[in-house]
Amino acid sequence: MATDLGGFLARHHDAVTRITKPVALDNIGALTGQSDRTILFENIEGYLGWRMVDLLFNNRAAQARVLGCEPSNVVPTLAAIVEKGPRKFRVVEDGPVKEIKLLGDDVDLTRLPVPRQTEVDPGPYITAFNVVRDPESGVFNSNNPRALVLGKNRTLLSFVTRHVQEIFRKYKTAGNKMPHAICIGTHPAHELAAAYSGLHDNFWDLEFAGTIADETFDLVRCETIDLMVPADAEVVIEGWVNPAKIGIDGPSPGPATYFSPRTAPAPEFEVTAITMRRNPIYRNHMTIPWTDHQPLPRLFHEAQLYRTLRSQGIDVREVVFPPWGGAISCIIQVAPANDGQVNDALLAVMGAPWLNTKLVVAVDPDINVHDPADVYFALATRVDPARHVIIVPNTRGNPMDPSTTPVLEAGESALTARFPAVVGKMGIDATKPVPYRANRIDFDRGWPVNWGKVKLTDYL
Numbered sequence: 001m002a003t004d005l006g007g008f009l010a011r012h013h014d015a016v017t018r019i020t021k022p023v024a025l026d027n028i029g030a031l032t033g034q035s036d037r038t039i040l041f042e043n044i045e046g047y048l049g050w051r052m053v054d055l056l057f058n059n060r061a062a063q064a065r066v067l068g069c070e071p072s073n074v075v076p077t078l079a080a081i082v083e084k085g086p087r088k089f090r091v092v093e094d095g096p097v098k099e100i101k102l103l104g105d106d107v108d109l110t111r112l113p114v115p116r117q118t119e120v121d122p123g124p125y126i127t128a129f130n131v132v133r134d135p136e137s138g139v140f141n142s143n144n145p146r147a148l149v150l151g152k153n154r155t156l157l158s159f160v161t162r163h164v165q166e167i168f169r170k171y172k173t174a175g176n177k178m179p180h181a182i183c184i185g186t187h188p189a190h191e192l193a194a195a196y197s198g199l200h201d202n203f204w205d206l207e208f209a210g211t212i213a214d215e216t217f218d219l220v221r222c223e224t225i226d227l228m229v230p231a232d233a234e235v236v237i238e239g240w241v242n243p244a245k246i247g248i249d250g251p252s253p254g255p256a257t258y259f260s261p262r263t264a265p266a267p268e269f270e271v272t273a274i275t276m277r278r279n280p281i282y283r284n285h286m287t288i289p290w291t292d293h294q295p296l297p298r299l300f301h302e303a304q305l306y307r308t309l310r311s312q313g314i315d316v317r318e319v320v321f322p323p324w325g326g327a328i329s330c331i332i333q334v335a336p337a338n339d340g341q342v343n344d345a346l347l348a349v350m351g352a353p354w355l356n357t358k359l360v361v362a363v364d365p366d367i368n369v370h371d372p373a374d375v376y377f378a379l380a381t382r383v384d385p386a387r388h389v390i391i392v393p394n395t396r397g398n399p400m401d402p403s404t405t406p407v408l409e410a411g412e413s414a415l416t417a418r419f420p421a422v423v424g425k426m427g428i429d430a431t432k433p434v435p436y437r438a439n440r441i442d443f444d445r446g447w448p449v450n451w452g453k454v455k456l457t458d459y460l
Contacts, residue, residue: 097231
């Protein structure tokens, strides 16, 4: 199978919307936000030879292509991958990402087609996964930071995971710069693996890419720093994160589409080299409105919660963090067999280690968790707010949720410091009574004769 982004897109060409007309860079985001399919821009004004792709994970159909399964089986498939564990890389001397090397004065980030997210952003943002290494254990790690382009060889970096933040803190405490590489345009399995957020102190989260794709991927060494990156990447940006140089990042929206926090301090990334393929594909990652930015970081969360609920003996059918939930809500589809199971499930999800389970809703298997109207129907007709709602006050809040209350130090402002923060959580049991209830007939729904058997398209 293909081990690079171009090969993946070629394999799934029928699922890709190709835009061949010239497109201005500032129009990329608005056009991407109107698509529900993977989108490939093949003619970017001012960037001859470049192509740009987005929406590789925006819905279950896209996610299933990466995992090689049916859309209805995405979460169980990813849960099985977690159980199987990571797969080691193969280290090679050279790779396609080394076809062009820009070093020294030739380094120029402005040659890359990096879009702005909104009109008020201070500049364009690179939104691809990174590679860092723990200076004590030597273990590599990855996440998906955003990088505000400041000029030819400088950006500001915003780290978003606990592991990478801890690694950066070790370099900062020692008074050292942190070697850092940004990888743009790889097989999507790498992107998904980089979003893994479970315990992985003794292995590189990116090693899940091989398990996801059932393939041994190649790594190649960077040019100016002692890190390794996917050899089949389209573009790699390498250099040093300087903890002594701090700038103000933002305003730019987070996954909930709010400018919260509006600005925040961020360290400077000093770029020492850019390597790339000839005629590369730029992997864009718009953060708004509902794009890969909402589901991608939460796919492994869904899989791990699925495993947790199954371990409690709960018949769970689906776990989803819907994009339209602002990336801070979760819906679980369960078939409860006994009283108490739904509340146990709600509490387990609300107590997840991540900061994105402020609102948790449990629904029955007859509710389409990917349809906001169907979920709302369950909320409206199967919930007695006096009995079916759990409120837990004063829990850890997501700093990108403007409804949280920041825990501020003296002199801090809520505009620039929203972490740590606290917020309440709510769990809603929107399921019908368990099967042995005598009054469950009250919840039978009416449908037309032959509903689901005849199709309107057959008569057009």
